[in-house]
Amino acid sequence: MAETEGLKLLLKEAAFFQDFDDATLNLIVPHVTARTFDAGQYILHDGDPADCFYLLRHGTVAIELAAPPRGRLVLQTLTEGDLLGWSWLVPPYRWSFDARAVSLVRCLALDARRLRTLSEQNHDFGYALLQRYVRVMAARLTAARLQMLDLYAPMPVSNF
Amino acid sequence: MSHQGKIAAVPAGDPMLPRLFRVETLRRELSDTVTLTLKAEDGGAFPFLPGQFNMLYGFGVGEVPISISGDPAAPDVLCHTIRAVGKVSSALAALKPGDSVGVRGPFGAPWPIQECYGSDVLILGGGVGLAPLRPAIHAVFAEREKFGNLVILYGARTPEDILFFKELKAWRSRFDVTCQVTVDRVTGAWNGRVGVVTQLIKGGGFDRPHTRALVCGPEVMMRFAIQALNEHGISDDRIYLSVERNMKCAVGFCGHCQFGAAFVCKDGPVFRFDRIRDAFRTREL
Numbered sequence: 001m002a003e004t005e006g007l008k009l010l011l012k013e014a015a016f017f018q019d020f021d022d023a024t025l026n027l028i029v030p031h032v033t034a035r036t037f038d039a040g041q042y043i044l045h046d047g048d049p050a051d052c053f054y055l056l057r058h059g060t061v062a063i064e065l066a067a068p069p070r071g072r073l074v075l076q077t078l079t080e081g082d083l084l085g086w087s088w089l090v091p092p093y094r095w096s097f098d099a100r101a102v103s104l105v106r107c108l109a110l111d112a113r114r115l116r117t118l119s120e121q122n123h124d125f126g127y128a129l130l131q132r133y134v135r136v137m138a139a140r141l142t143a144a145r146l147q148m149l150d151l152y153a154p155m156p157v158s159n160f
Numbered sequence: 161m162s163h164q165g166k167i168a169a170v171p172a173g174d175p176m177l178p179r180l181f182r183v184e185t186l187r188r189e190l191s192d193t194v195t196l197t198l199k200a201e202d203g204g205a206f207p208f209l210p211g212q213f214n215m216l217y218g219f220g221v222g223e224v225p226i227s228i229s230g231d232p233a234a235p236d237v238l239c240h241t242i243r244a245v246g247k248v249s250s251a252l253a254a255l256k257p258g259d260s261v262g263v264r265g266p267f268g269a270p271w272p273i274q275e276c277y278g279s280d281v282l283i284l285g286g287g288v289g290l291a292p293l294r295p296a297i298h299a300v301f302a303e304r305e306k307f308g309n310l311v312i313l314y315g316a317r318t319p320e321d322i323l324f325f326k327e328l329k330a331w332r333s334r335f336d337v338t339c340q341v342t343v344d345r346v347t348g349a350w351n352g353r354v355g356v357v358t359q360l361i362k363g364g365g366f367d368r369p370h371t372r373a374l375v376c377g378p379e380v381m382m383r384f385a386i387q388a389l390n391e392h393g394i395s396d397d398r399i400y401l402s403v404e405r406n407m408k409c410a411v412g413f414c415g416h417c418q419f420g421a422a423f424v425c426k427d428g429p430v431f432r433f434d435r436i437r438d439a440f441r442t443r444e445l
Contacts (some may be wrong), residue, residue, distance in 0.1 A: 004164065013364075055324070074346040077354045102351055108305065139359075142384070147344045147355045151378045152287035152317040160224045160246040 010108060014055050014081055027118060027125055031111035037101040043086045044085065050093045052109045053085035059105035064098045076143070077102065083136050088112030092156055169208045169266050170197070173372065175411050178217045178262030181238060183255050189323055193255045193288060195229065198238040198261060205235040206263075209270035210295035211430040215410050216240060216260030217253040225407040225425070227292035228266060233285060233302050239262065241291035241323070255415040269430050271296040272400055273292060273372050280308035280366040282394070284385050286315045286377025287356050290323045292402045292429075293376050297331070304336060311365045312339040315357025315381070319343050321351045338365040358388040368393030371430060374430075376402040383440075396434035403428050415436070419445060 008029050010119065024054040033055070043054065043061060060083055061072065063076045078084055084107070087095050093112070109143050119126025173179075181198040188194050198205060208228050217223040224246075230239025244253040255261060263393040273296065281300055285293045300307055311333055316322045322341060338359045342353035353360070357377070373394050375385050380403050389399055403425040405417035412426035420439030422428065439445055 023324060060353070062313050074350075074354045077342075077352075077362070079353070143356045143359055146358070146380070149380060150317065150344070152244050152315075152321060152344070154243070160249045 007034065007108065010034075011055070013057075015079075016055065016083055016136070020128065024125060024128060027122070028110070030117070031114040031118075033109045033111075033129065035107050035109045036106040037107070039101055039103050039105075041101045041105075043099040043105070043107075043133065044095045046054060046095055047081055047141045048097050050085060050087035050095050050112060052112045053066050053083060053088050055087075056080055056082050056084060056109040057108065058109075060102040060107055062100045062102050064100055066098065072100075073096075075147075076140075083133075085131060086140075088116070088134060089130070120148050169212060169270075171265060171267070172204075175264060175267070176409070177411070178215075178223075178264050180386075181261050181263045182332045183259045183261065184237065185258050186255065186257060190243075190321055192245070192253070193241060193243040193323065195239060195241045196252070196261075197230070198240065198263065198345065199236070200263075201260070206266070207235045207408070208232055208238075208266035208295075210273060211271035211292055212250070212266040212268050213292075213410075213429060214240070214263050214265030217254055217264070218240070218241075218248050218255075219260065219262065222248040223262070223264075223408075224248045224252070225267075227402070227429070228379045229291040229294045231298040233296050233298065241288065241294075243288045247434065253366040260314070266378060267407075267425055269428055270424075271299075271430050272372065272401075275301045276300070276372045277303075277306045278308065279335045279398075280371040281310050282361075282366050282371050282373040282374045282389075283312045283343075284361070284373055284377070284389075285313070286381040286385075287317065287321070288323055289377035289381075290314055293374060294324065294327075303383060303386065308370060309366050310337045312337060313360040313363075313404070314339075314341045315377070315385075316341070316343050318345050318347045320347060335432055338363075351390055356384070358384050361385075361392050364392075372398045372400065374400050374402075379404070395431060396437060399433040400430055401433055401436070401440075402430050403440075405429075423438070 008025050018159050060076045062074045064072045068074045180201040184197045185201050207364040213225050215223050218227050226240045229241040242253045246249040281346035283293050343356050373389050373418045375382050403424050408414045408416040410425045412423040
């Protein structure tokens, strides 16, 4: 019971879960586990089943793609308060990238399979979860587009 | 009236007449960017306010507007960080110690340092946009007790493109500042943040209703920075931008830098965002 309350408090600390009511959080908490990853350890791998997602509480995670012969390409880093992983929402529910702990990472792992089932059974819950997750995905998409623009590249033509 | 609440520093003599300066030192910042320190041939000081710019004249080549990147508390040395992007800036970036350069200025409205007294200050820079912000950072440090939290967020293209690398490290090591750096693309060994600079805003470190944001970088970056700042509770009247346009005369005569009802050279380059919102959102203006 104490552990459940502790996890609920940790969830509430994150902006993503802050406006969930207690009843909704009570539905989520049984499917949450506290996890720790050492620096250098992989949290998830490209192609593996996306059966959970993570709320980062401490540390930095690099989202990477192995691109031989160029090696690992870091696309983005995530830190405290960020959610890691959204492939669990989209069939075939497999990760599209790798995620590596850059430093010691403390996080909460949320059982995606259970939450998908819960969303099917309770559409209000599913809508609330998706509504918030879409915001995260939209922000990531915007950020990715800005990165693609190469904003700081020298201007092709300049009067200066 | 400037944002400072007092008249901005203005050229001492005829604003159209260049004053002769000599290159004292040259520091290569990036592969295409240098910082020149200049001293007046007449030995006089060059007072300026953070955010102002000069027209630098490369003899036989031309004249371009360049922001002052030095410490306003050290007016004996004029500091300009120049990225070689065109004919004139390339000529200026190729100057050597002992070479001469013509200087007209200082021009324009500065960063609102005095208006920031009592507020948290969020400095948001991208690429070489950190150069016009550096005098503001110096100014805040010079009167540190008059401000709340100081947050410096900086984004660069790659780790090799981080401007003022040593200074950023020094700022990060201070106890009275939060300084975060991110890069868009990783090259080589880099254990820092990767992603666009606007994503650093959510890291906080500032009290939303009591924060003023000073922003400089590519215009697209600034557009998304404003959006992100608004989402984090900083209203348009607390956001200041340094806008870049094709300034020629620098005194509001020629109209090259007209920006809606304003001239960037004399009404800017620093604008409070709510005052230029419409012009800023007008395409091809």
